[in-house]
Amino acid sequence: MPVPDLFLAMMKEEWRMHSTIFGSLGFALFPAIIAIFALLGSFTLPLFADVFPYDVVALLAHALFLLMGVMVGSFGLMGREFMNRRFGQASLIAYASRSLPVSERRIFGAFLVKDTVYYILLYVLPFAAGFAAATPFIGLDPGLGPLAFVSLALAFLLGLSAVCFLSTLYARSVALLAGTVAVLVMFALAAFRLGAITVSAVLPPYAFFLDPKVEPLAISLLLILVPATASVLFVTVDYPDRTKRFKNSLDPLAERVGTLGSAHFIAKDALDLLRSEGGAGKVIFSFLLPLGLVWVCLRVLIRFIPGIDPLVVFAVLLGVISATIYNWLTEFDSFTSYAFLPVEVSAVIDAKLKSYAIANLLPLGVLVLAAATSGAAGTFLPALAAFASVSAYTLAVTLYLTGLHPNVMLYSAGVFLRYLLAISPALLLLIFASIVDPGYAALSLLLVVPAALLLSRGRTKWQAWEMPGY
Amino acid sequence: MIEATDLTKNYGNVTAVNRVSFSVTEGELFGLLGPNGSGKTTMIRMLTGQIPPTSGSARVMGLDAAKDPIGVRGLVGIIPEQETPPSFLTAEEYLRFVAGIRNLDSVDERCDRWFDLLEFQDKRDVLCKDLSRGTRQKLMFAQAFLHEPGLALIDEPLINLDPIMQRTVKDFLQEYVRNGGTVFLSTHILEIAEEICDRIGVIHNGRLLHCGPVGDLVGSGRHLESFFLDLVKGDAGA
Numbered sequence: 001m002p003v004p005d006l007f008l009a010m011m012k013e014e015w016r017m018h019s020t021i022f023g024s025l026g027f028a029l030f031p032a033i034i035a036i037f038a039l040l041g042s043f044t045l046p047l048f049a050d051v052f053p054y055d056v057v058a059l060l061a062h063a064l065f066l067l068m069g070v071m072v073g074s075f076g077l078m079g080r081e082f083m084n085r086r087f088g089q090a091s092l093i094a095y096a097s098r099s100l101p102v103s104e105r106r107i108f109g110a111f112l113v114k115d116t117v118y119y120i121l122l123y124v125l126p127f128a129a130g131f132a133a134a135t136p137f138i139g140l141d142p143g144l145g146p147l148a149f150v151s152l153a154l155a156f157l158l159g160l161s162a163v164c165f166l167s168t169l170y171a172r173s174v175a176l177l178a179g180t181v182a183v184l185v186m187f188a189l190a191a192f193r194l195g196a197i198t199v200s201a202v203l204p205p206y207a208f209f210l211d212p213k214v215e216p217l218a219i220s221l222l223l224i225l226v227p228a229t230a231s232v233l234f235v236t237v238d239y240p241d242r243t244k245r246f247k248n249s250l251d252p253l254a255e256r257v258g259t260l261g262s263a264h265f266i267a268k269d270a271l272d273l274l275r276s277e278g279g280a281g282k283v284i285f286s287f288l289l290p291l292g293l294v295w296v297c298l299r300v301l302i303r304f305i306p307g308i309d310p311l312v313v314f315a316v317l318l319g320v321i322s323a324t325i326y327n328w329l330t331e332f333d334s335f336t337s338y339a340f341l342p343v344e345v346s347a348v349i350d351a352k353l354k355s356y357a358i359a360n361l362l363p364l365g366v367l368v369l370a371a372a373t374s375g376a377a378g379t380f381l382p383a384l385a386a387f388a389s390v391s392a393y394t395l396a397v398t399l400y401l402t403g404l405h406p407n408v409m410l411y412s413a414g415v416f417l418r419y420l421l422a423i424s425p426a427l428l429l430l431i432f433a434s435i436v437d438p439g440y441a442a443l444s445l446l447l448v449v450p451a452a453l454l455l456s457r458g459r460t461k462w463q464a465w466e467m468p469g470y
Numbered sequence: 471m472i473e474a475t476d477l478t479k480n481y482g483n484v485t486a487v488n489r490v491s492f493s494v495t496e497g498e499l500f501g502l503l504g505p506n507g508s509g510k511t512t513m514i515r516m517l518t519g520q521i522p523p524t525s526g527s528a529r530v531m532g533l534d535a536a537k538d539p540i541g542v543r544g545l546v547g548i549i550p551e552q553e554t555p556p557s558f559l560t561a562e563e564y565l566r567f568v569a570g571i572r573n574l575d576s577v578d579e580r581c582d583r584w585f586d587l588l589e590f591q592d593k594r595d596v597l598c599k600d601l602s603r604g605t606r607q608k609l610m611f612a613q614a615f616l617h618e619p620g621l622a623l624i625d626e627p628l629i630n631l632d633p634i635m636q637r638t639v640k641d642f643l644q645e646y647v648r649n650g651g652t653v654f655l656s657t658h659i660l661e662i663a664e665e666i667c668d669r670i671g672v673i674h675n676g677r678l679l680h681c682g683p684v685g686d687l688v689g690s691g692r693h694l695e696s697f698f699l700d701l702v703k704g705d706a707g708a
Contacts, residue, residue, distance in 0.1 A: 245595040250563040254570060264570035268559060275558040275597065337556055339520050341571050342544035 006102065006110035007117075014118050018411060029413030031126035037420065038130025046138050054140075055210060061148075062155040062206040065124065067290055069159025072119050073167070108235040112164065112228060116157060124153045147212055154205035154220045157228075165227035171236050244275070257358070265351030266358065272332045283328050284362070290321050291366060309438035311376035315367055315383035316430050316441070319390025320423065322363040326395055327406045329355050335404055335466045345466040346459045348404065353395075353455070360391060382441035386430060389444035389451070396454035397422045403462035471496050471621050471652045472517060476526035479512050479676075486512040488676040489526065494654055494669075496620075499647045501667035501684075502656040503698060509676040510656035511551055514623050517654070518548050531621055544572070547614035551625035554606050557599035561590065561609050564598060568613045584612035587642065588635065603630040611639065615646075622646070624655040628662060640666050664694040672698060674705045 018027045045057060132145020169177040191201075200207035200216070204223060208216035253267035260266065274280055294317050298310040329352050335345055367387050371380045401419055402409035409415050426447060433440035472494040479487040487509040494500040504510050515521045517528050519539020528535040531545045555564045562581055569577045585591040588608040593601060601609065607630040614622055627643070628636045643653055644666055657663060663670050664684060672680040679701050687697055 243600045244597050246560050246563075246597065247595060248560070248562055248566065250559065250566050250570075264567050268556065268567060271563070272556070272558045332557060336553060338571075340518065340543065340548035340550050340553065341568065342540045343571060344540060 003106055003110050003113070006106060007113050010110055010114040011118060014114065026412045026414060030411060030416065031122055033413045033417050033420075034123060035126035035130040035133075038127045039134050040130075042131045042134030042138060045134075058148075058209055059203075059206055061127075062152060062203055062209065063290075065127075065152045065155040066159040066203065066205075068119070068123060069156040069161075070163050071159075071286065072115055072156075073160045073163025104235055105232055109232045112160075112232065115160060119160075120153050120156065124149060124156055128152055147209060151205045151209035151212075154208065154217075154224065155203065157224045158203075158205060158220065161224045161228035161231070164231040168231040168234050168236075172234060246275070257354075260354050262347065262351035262354055265348065266355050269329050269333070269352070269355040273328060276332055283325065283359075286324065286328075287321065287362070288366075291318065294318075294321070295370070307435050309376060309379050309383075309434060309441075311367075311371055311374055311379050311383045312386055312434040312438045312441045313431055314370055315387040316390050316427060316434070316444070318363050318367055319387045319392075320394050320427060322360055322387075322391045323394035323398055325359045325362075326352065326356050326398055329359070330404050331407055333404065339466075345404075345463045349399065349459050349462060352404070353399075356395060363387065363391070379438045379441075382434075382439055386434070386441040386444040389447040390427070390430070393426065393447040393451040393454075394423055396451035396458065400454040400458035400461065403458065403465065471498075471531055472500075472654060473529040474513075474517065474526070475528070477513070477516055477523050477528055478525045479509075479516060479521065480524045485676050487516065487523075487673075490673070490676070490678045491526075492671055492678060492681050494652060496652055497647060497650055499643060499653045499666055499668050500655070501663035501670045502654065502673060503658065503660065503663055503670055504656070504673035505658060505702060508673045510658075510673060511625055512676075513673070514548070514550075514625050514654070514656055518543055518546060518623055545619060545621065547617065547619040547622040549610050549614045549622070549624040549627065551629070553610070555598040555601075555609050555613070558597060560595050560597055561585075561601065561605070562594040564609060565612060565616060568616055572617045574617055580616050581612075584616065588612060588638065604632060604635065607631055608635070619651075621652045621654070624653065626657055626659075627655050628657075628659065660694050660698055670694070672701050674702045677705070679705055 015027075045052075045054065128145060128149035131148055132142065134140075135142045135145055166177060166180070169180055200210070204216045204220040208220055249271060250264065250267050253270055254263035257263050257266045273283060294314060295310075298308075298314055302308055302310055333348075335348060338348060364387070367383065368380075371377045371383065376383075397419060398406050398410075401415050401422075410419060430441060430444050433443060472492075474493070475491050477487055477490045478485065490509075490513065502510050502513060512521070516523045517530055517535055519530075519535040519542045522536045530542045533541045533545070535542050555561070556567075559567060562585075565581045565584065566577055569580065574580060581594070585594050588611065590605055590608050593605050598606065598609065611627075614624070628639060631639060640662070643655075647653055647668075655662075655667075667684050669681070669683050671678055684694065687694055
């Protein structure tokens, strides 16, 4: 089967998978929502230019798309487990090299091309189009629109190819992966000591956006094509025998959290996270990477906004990002696993909330660390209030809108729009209030009221929805 | 043990189950037979409160399945056709997980009994995702009987099992019924029903075409296969 045919079949498959869940219109509108938000966001750029210079906004956008590439690539790593839980036995073309007369290399190559085209059309193009449509009205060069499309696509592909490369190494040998990561870390440390690490060096597509010359473009393409080609050439589905055996860890874990109730569910959540591909590392990675970017950006922002308290703003954003832990907690689970047991939907939701509360010790630790190392311990209490309240509120919104299916439902245009509308105003208000006075961050405690309401209504709503949905 | 009255389930314009009434008494092994898509799985889901009926009612072990689904599922054991155990628990951990949900005691003994009976002791510490389909089916079988229910509802009981294990399971079900248990199983494999069921119901296009003892067929010299085919083809042609 030629690669173009495989590619077309995979494109159809991806579209049908999403449109089956959301309806064709609901999914088709998703890029439109992104375009509208990019357009509206671009109109606000001149208003906040003193606070958020254009190059900082561009850096954030490129970092965001890099992260998105990482996430799409990670799904490729763990997608099969997810699909099995979501749809029963998964039977995607990508997993069919043993049953189709097509080499795994061709299938993986077509899969990479499909992901590239599909997600660039889904995310990058609408984002760049929204920005491009605004440029004539905000005094920017209209040429920046197409340039942003290219550089953001490069940032996305950089993340995608890096994760694919690492996953191929992992499939070949865990030791090879560990060795490669160790070499990369040593290289990064050496470069840091030599003062050679700059944002442009770490993120060449961003450098290309700032200065569209051949050199950053060539470096970007090199960093994309070499790992991607290597991952296709060395891809394997003939994993060594990795039948994993474990002594009973469920009961000991359940005993530890027994006082919280839902002990066996919480223990199961922990084992799901620890034993699925990537282990706890995938949570920490998907969590700490954006946090690192946020922290770097905040250090830059301090120079432009004298009144800003980095710890408080960091805590607000930490609260939002920590809500992604809920996505991980529901990634490998669905109510159909419990529908034949004497279990209510609300009991599963309650258990997820408890698991979430426990897992939030990780971001809490990050906040304590940030307070201790940044010399901003004086605003720790309002920062703590902001983190806890925003985390609870974002979780409540996610739960109300998506139930036990955040990884799927947030791709529905309507749900995504409501999610953004519920989170963004609260977030912006808190950030601006904290710029006026860091102490105002304590106002975030008011979010606990809508959070409680949304959690209560969410339980009722999904209790009614899940049963007939089985 | 089961009393279904005019049970009906519509999915939009499609009627999956159409005004079906029947009963299953204690100590009976009842088989619901029907071609693929005839409404067997929908019937089991209604009987166990997993989905509510559009109309009609089902009483299972004295409880209304629609009004008290958790109560029903607490009493009975269910083996769904397609569901597989959670990927990242081991076989033993899954049984312990189910035991935790059902608040069972003597969990070690219960687990050991099922690993021994279904001959998969060597797989107890293997992650469910790494188990073969047959072993997963054994595990689903074990979870359904872990609390020693008075009634078991089984969707396609022998699917994925090898002939030796099929014999073991059939023997177990017959022994279970002899000891006072009740089994409601749905299948499209007629040999199973002919061999182990006391009574059968035949469902086609959501309608119950026949309900009666298997012995009647044997007494009249007919094979279940020809009886079933005549019924279903006759209904399709009607």
